[in-house]
Amino acid sequence: MQESTEEEKKLAIEAGNVEDSFPYITVAVDGGWAKRSYGHSYSSLSGVACIIGQKTQKILYIGVKNKFCYMCATTKREHTCFKNFTGSSASMEQAAIVDGFNQSEKIYGIRYKYVVGDGDSSVYARIQEKVSYGRSVIKLECANHCVRAYTAALHCLIKNRQFQIESRNILKKHVGKISSCTRKVIAKSSDLLNMKMQLKDSFAVVMGNDIKLLEHSPLFLEMEKARDNVIRKADRLLRNVTTNPAERYTYVNSIQIYRW
Numbered sequence: 001m002q003e004s005t006e007e008e009k010k011l012a013i014e015a016g017n018v019e020d021s022f023p024y025i026t027v028a029v030d031g032g033w034a035k036r037s038y039g040h041s042y043s044s045l046s047g048v049a050c051i052i053g054q055k056t057q058k059i060l061y062i063g064v065k066n067k068f069c070y071m072c073a074t075t076k077r078e079h080t081c082f083k084n085f086t087g088s089s090a091s092m093e094q095a096a097i098v099d100g101f102n103q104s105e106k107i108y109g110i111r112y113k114y115v116v117g118d119g120d121s122s123v124y125a126r127i128q129e130k131v132s133y134g135r136s137v138i139k140l141e142c143a144n145h146c147v148r149a150y151t152a153a154l155h156c157l158i159k160n161r162q163f164q165i166e167s168r169n170i171l172k173k174h175v176g177k178i179s180s181c182t183r184k185v186i187a188k189s190s191d192l193l194n195m196k197m198q199l200k201d202s203f204a205v206v207m208g209n210d211i212k213l214l215e216h217s218p219l220f221l222e223m224e225k226a227r228d229n230v231i232r233k234a235d236r237l238l239r240n241v242t243t244n245p246a247e248r249y250t251y252v253n254s255i256q257i258y259r260w
């Protein structure tokens with residue numbers, strides 16, 4: 001993990017990403033994996049969090065918090081104690097992530113300036129509050145998550161019988177293209193205003209003349225609301241970052257080593 005961090009640091013310096021004399025990088029964070037994947041009751045007694053470098057897609061930090069120590073529970077013998085956390089189970093992963101951020105500056109002289117998560121704002125709040133440089137950390141949205149949520153919202157409208165079937169059929173015809181167009185705009189836009197404008201125009205671009213059939217319908221109003229949700233996040237989508245599920249596999253495997 002030290003090697004990965006040095007690699008990220010080198011790339012940051014090469015790209016001129018330095019602020020307050022610290023090289024800064026983009027990371028993806030994830031926590032709570034154990035709880036999601038396993039239903040075991042002990043999972044609430046330990047929490048795992050992971051920080052991945054966006055450029056290298058390598059693991060920079062794995063933190064484990066334990067509320068429970070098997071040795072403490074079963075023997076009075078002296079032992080290396082695994083207990084390193086007291087507090088609510090929900091805050092365990094957050095605490096592990098905060099540790100990771102704090103040690104980035106102290107040990108490696110590097111800052112995690114941009115952080116990609118899958119929408120959990122409580123982790124971000126904790127980073128801002130507890131990390132030495134937390135005030136300068138900026139949360140980014142995962143472009144894939146964002147477009148997937150948008151597409152799902154449009155599919156909900158297609159199924160909603162409140163709206164006229166004719167309108168819904170027009171949306172149904174175009175929903176795939178709206179989705180891929182949105183993803184492309186996020187990937188290719190380099191400035192904020194341009195991205196916002198292209199997202200705003202996406203319906204007209206994709207639907208062509210069909211838009212005239214929809215424009216004044218109640219369905220179209222809802223479509224615009226869904227689209228504007230994406231536009232509102234534009235500044236956080238600008239770097240086209242993603243949390244890559246394939247990489248999660250590596251991450252999960254490496255965590256196995258740390259679990260006992």
Ligand SMILES: [Zn+2]
Binds near residue numbers: 069070072
């Ligand atoms: Zn113990």
